Each structure stands twice: as C-alpha cells, then as structure tokens.
Amino acid sequence: MLEIKFVRQNLEEVCQALEKRGDTAALDTFQSEESRRREILSEIDDLRHRRNKNSDEIAALKKKGLDAQNLVLEMREVSARIKALEQDLTISEEKINEILIMLPNLPHSSVPTGKSEAENLVVTKVGTPRKFDFEPKPHWTIGEELNILDFERASKIAGARFPLYFGDGARLERALINFMLELHTIRHGYTEVLPPFIVNRKTMTGTGQLPKFEADLFKLENRDFFLIPTAEVPVTNIFQDEILDESRLPIYYTAYTPCFRSEAGSYGKDTRGLIRQHQFNKVELVKFTTPETSYDELEKLLKDAESVLQLLEIPYQVIMLCTGDLGFSSAKTYDIEVWMPSQEKYREISSCSNFEGFQARRAGIRFKRKDKKGTEPVHTLNGSGLAVGRTFAAILENFQESDGSVVIPKLLRPYMGGKERITR
C-alpha cells in the first residue's frame, strides 16, 4: 500500500507510475474523498474536545453538589452529532481505503518502461545450453519412463495439475529442498523458518495477495483461511504490526513450504509436466532491511538464488521485468529463467523482488532508528531460491542421456546417498 499522505501530495507521480504499469485508478475520487475525510475528522476532533472539557466540568459541578442538567442536555446533542459524523468518517475512510488498497506499488526508477514481458531486459546469461546428439525429451516423458513421476495417478487422487513423485523422484525433490536450505543457511546466512501453510485474510492482505487476487488462491470452505501461494506470505508477516529495532536489521529468512495456486485463467498453458501445478514445493528467501540498503540487498538476494543453478551447473539467464510486467506489490523484480532443452527456451524458476515499504505499510512492519523520533516502514524483499519442481524438471531435461537415464548433479549426490544417476 502507498501511504495516504504520499498519494495526496504526489498525485501526479502516482498517476504516471500507474500509466507505466498499464493500470488505472480512481484518483480524482480519491482526492475529493480524502479532503472530505479530513474535514470530517477535524470537525469530530473539535466536538470531541468540547465534550471532553464539558464532561470534566459536569464532574466538577456534581462533586460540589451543583446542578449540571443544562450542560448534560447540551452535551447530549453534541454526542449525537459526533456519532453521526463518525459514521460519515467510516464511510469516507472505507471509500479511500478501497482505492488505496488496490493501488499497485510504484516502479523503481531503474525499471525499464514497457508494456509487456516482451520488453523485459535480459541482464545476464550464465552457462551454455548443452548440445544434444539426440532429441531431448520433455521432463514429463523422462520422469514417467523412469517411473519417478506419475501424472495420471496424481489426477486420479486430486485432479489435473498435481504432482506425484516416486522412488528416486521423491528423493530428488527432497534432496533439492535440503540442498537449497543448507546452501542458504550455511553459506548465505539465512535463518531457516518453517511457517504455517494456512493463513488468515489479514496476512494475505499484508503481502498484497488480497483483496485483488483472491481468485488465484485456494480458500478453505466456511473459514476465512487460505492455503499459502508462497512462503513469502507467512514469512513476511512474521513481524506484522511490530516495531523492530534498527539494530536487528537486516533480517534474512529462508523457508521451505509447499505452495498452492489455483492458477485461475491459465487453462491451456503448460498443461503437461511440472511447470504449472496447483501444488508445488519452493524454498523462499525473505529479507527485512532498512530503506537505504534494500537495493543492495536485492542484488545479493538475486546472487544467492542464482548460486543454486550455478552449483547445479544448469544454464540460466536473468531478466529485469519492465513496468508492464511487474507484480502488483513490487517496485523492482528480477526473474531467473532456467534453460529447458525440450522447449529450447528459458523458463522462469525464480522471481526476486524489492517491495520497498509497500508490504510493510500494509502489514504494519516498522522500525525505529536509534536517534530519531517515530517509525518508518521496513523494506521487504523476497525471491525464490528456487522453485523446487521446476528445478527438478530442469535437471531431468538438462542431464538426460540417450538411454533415458538422468545424471544427478555432483553437488546433489551427497543428498541422494551418493547416487550418480537415476535409471530405470
């Protein structure tokens, strides 16, 4: 969420930012409603001031045994007026909030302007896609032929777009989770967190999934609970409504969780394989920082995520999202895209973003500077480190052999009991 005062004082800038994103909002309504709100508020404050003073006076009169009836009658009217105004205020605040809560974040100045993903910027390419002397198969074929993936039975159990791993497949998935968690905790200084996989509405609103994107979420029936679409949600909300001491920052958390997405509106895209599932595993990186360090921290977070692919020796590229492709809450986002030989394309495997104070304001995560009065929102960042299912798919495709077996990346072998290859 943007700060109400900021929007009021920088209406022009907010407008331009929205335009760059290809978004619109009822900002003229916002402006008139916001000035109305302040009018009501100051009238209420005046009346309440009067009420407070006169209440004291009534108390004083009564204490002396004097009659205060006139004043009581007068105050009865004042109170009624206050009550009416308070209702107006609530309505006005709701209107303003409706607009404010739907406003996306402002893109950072370094973000290229563009309409769609076609205008994203390739930042780096790492590794060279392998030349195959046979036709590389898609990962779902490899997985099914090795009996480590079974999409048909998965759909019997749950439905389309759910995974079912067997044997070395299940083990490889688990090995990847452990490999990533240990890399980030031991080598990169993150603290491991294992959060709830179900969260409430307030938490979903805090990170920006609600109210705008409810259709993308799985909601529990008859209860105001949602399945998390990413660990970002529970982990970022750890400090919801708290004031942190500046000395605690930056805070680095990493968390493995399953992620649940209803993928509304994605029918027909990536219908086969592990790329687009209702349930998938992910190791997430989350940071809480001061405003002055958050962009350096974003670069570091990106490197931390990239290192997973480097260590696994899988080719990838990093792109910077343009304004039109930027997520709702993000001020700047890098995507890491991994090479998928069967498609001869780079596919998203991680998204690393700086949300600046956007989520922190929604979630009430603030910090206090040592020698300064008041509080400021922290900056929150997160990135996948990485999406496990997609990494699994990339390994199958990039390390497949003509005989249908898959070579396990060297650094992963200790997590696979020393195994070097998955065979039938």
Added chain:
RNA sequence: GGAGAGAUGGCCGAGUAGGCUGAAGGCGCUCGCCUGCUAAGCGAGUGUACGGUGUAAAGCUGUACCGAGGGUUCGAAUCCCUCUCUCUCCGCCA
C-alpha cells in the same frame, strides 16, 4: 468438542460501586551527574497513529488507542453484548 480463567505501555504489574489514569509502582532503555574501574547511587527522559501549526527538523497543539467490534451514558480500561486470541482441566488425536 465440554468446563473454567484471562487479554492494560518494550517487559512485569496496579487500577472495576463509571469522571482528575496515556494510564500508579517496578524492571529495562537513553542522557546527565557521581565514583580508582566495575557495581551501586542520584537527577531527567522514555508509546503509537491521525489532524492542525511550522520551509523542514525540533517544538507546540487537538483527537484516538487499556485484545477487536458494537451498545448504555453528558462521560467507559472500568457496565452490557458479539467476536478473536491465550492459559488450565477433561475428551479426542499425529
């Protein structure tokens, strides 16, 4: 699922026959003093949000906040209702 207890400031903890309590007292923290060092001691300060004033910071000023929402009242941390959460006991359960 059943029965009971409770939710007050960074923490602990007073305050319920409604008014002078943004909130006693203690701890912690900050600054200053004192002291061979440390400890102790002394003094002052120490919530958040929104509005007004101020070029801005500071300051000044008004309002709100004692789990959340609503009600009664001239006036509520204190009375009433609803909800949420925490704790204890019983049941169930990995």
